[in-house]
Amino acid sequence: MQGVKNFRTYFFRGLAALLPTILTIWIFVQCYSFLKNNISNHINRGVVNLLVATIDWYPPINPDQKIEYAKSLEPELRAAPDALKDRIDDEDIILGTRLAVASEYWVTGPGQIAGFILALLGVVFIGAFLASVAGKTLWRMFEKALMNIPVVKKVYPYIKQITDFMLTRKSLSFSKVVAIQYPRKGVWSVAMVTGTGLKKVVGSVEKDFLTVFVPTSPTPFTGYVIMTPKDETMELDMTIEEALRFTISGGVITPAEQKAFEEMANKDEVDGV
Numbered sequence: 001m002q003g004v005k006n007f008r009t010y011f012f013r014g015l016a017a018l019l020p021t022i023l024t025i026w027i028f029v030q031c032y033s034f035l036k037n038n039i040s041n042h043i044n045r046g047v048v049n050l051l052v053a054t055i056d057w058y059p060p061i062n063p064d065q066k067i068e069y070a071k072s073l074e075p076e077l078r079a080a081p082d083a084l085k086d087r088i089d090d091e092d093i094i095l096g097t098r099l100a101v102a103s104e105y106w107v108t109g110p111g112q113i114a115g116f117i118l119a120l121l122g123v124v125f126i127g128a129f130l131a132s133v134a135g136k137t138l139w140r141m142f143e144k145a146l147m148n149i150p151v152v153k154k155v156y157p158y159i160k161q162i163t164d165f166m167l168t169r170k171s172l173s174f175s176k177v178v179a180i181q182y183p184r185k186g187v188w189s190v191a192m193v194t195g196t197g198l199k200k201v202v203g204s205v206e207k208d209f210l211t212v213f214v215p216t217s218p219t220p221f222t223g224y225v226i227m228t229p230k231d232e233t234m235e236l237d238m239t240i241e242e243a244l245r246f247t248i249s250g251g252v253i254t255p256a257e258q259k260a261f262e263e264m265a266n267k268d269e270v271d272g273v
Contacts, residue, residue, distance in 0.1 A: 040115030041107055047114060048102045052095070059101045063088065069097040162221065174213070177243045179234040182214060182226060189214050190236070190243055197227045207231075220247045 051058055066088040070077055073096065077084040087093060105111045129135040147153045174192040182189045196202070197209030208230040215223040238246070245253045 035116065035119070036112070039119050040112060043115035043118050044106045044112055045103070047118070048099060048106050052098050052102055059098060059105070061094070061097050061101055065101060066093055066097045069093060069100055174240045177236045177238040177240065178210070178212060179236055180212060180214070180226070180228050181232065182228075188234075190246060191226070192240060192243060194225070201227060215244070215247045217247050217250045220244050
């Protein structure tokens with residue numbers, strides 16, 4: 001029994017050590033596969049068509065490559081050597097062979113990295129263009145046209161809110177972390193202060209209020225906006241990052257545990273040096 005208990009203990013200890021690394025690698029592999037299949041490959045095929053159409057000698061091909069392409073395109077030529085010999089000199093076979101050879105390098109070979117680089121440069125170019133007056137004007141016109149499409153206008157605004165929150169600098173500005181009694185008295189929730197409340201509410205009640213954002217676990221990008229009396233909040237000795245980690249982990253990662261982990265990592269780095 002002790003051996004089984006030890007096996008189970010060591011197994012879960014090893015799993016806890018390896019799982020973060022495995023999940024991190026898996027996430028990056030899935031992102032790479034998604035970008036490769038949906039963006040990079042299409043860009044690389046465009047590069048292949050452009051190169052073959054504009055450069056007559058690229059890529060250089062030999063008779064064996066033309067024969068293999070002709071056989072794959074028309075299997076009946078395998079049993080007709082004379083017809084195959086005449087067919088490989090046709091323009092469509094030559095063009096198809098050039099496209100196939102170029103695709104072998106640019107789409108499935110080492111050249112596929114070009115798609116990622118071009119996509120990155122394209123995003124940077126669009127960002128620079130949208131920073132200009134003309135770009136902003138055109139983008140507003142484009143968004144206005146989208147908002148007139150019956151189905152799209154029900155989805156696009158909400159997706160835009162999420163992406164703006166995650167990617168732009170105009171995201172919520174949190175000043176400090178507090179604990180409030182929510183959703184009922186006696187139950188405390190972690191919240192982040194975003195403002196001082198609506199003026200009309202503050203004036204009518206004649207109390208100091210705080211507007212707070214209560215994130216939900218495990219996705220802190222969604223939650224509830226609440227106005228609560230300032231004297232009913234408890235300021236916490238936590239940074240915004242610590243509060244987000246606490247929420248994402250479902251309360252598992254506390255500031256004390258995070259500090260201990262960072263101290264251990266720093267110690268390992270010093271010992272490694």
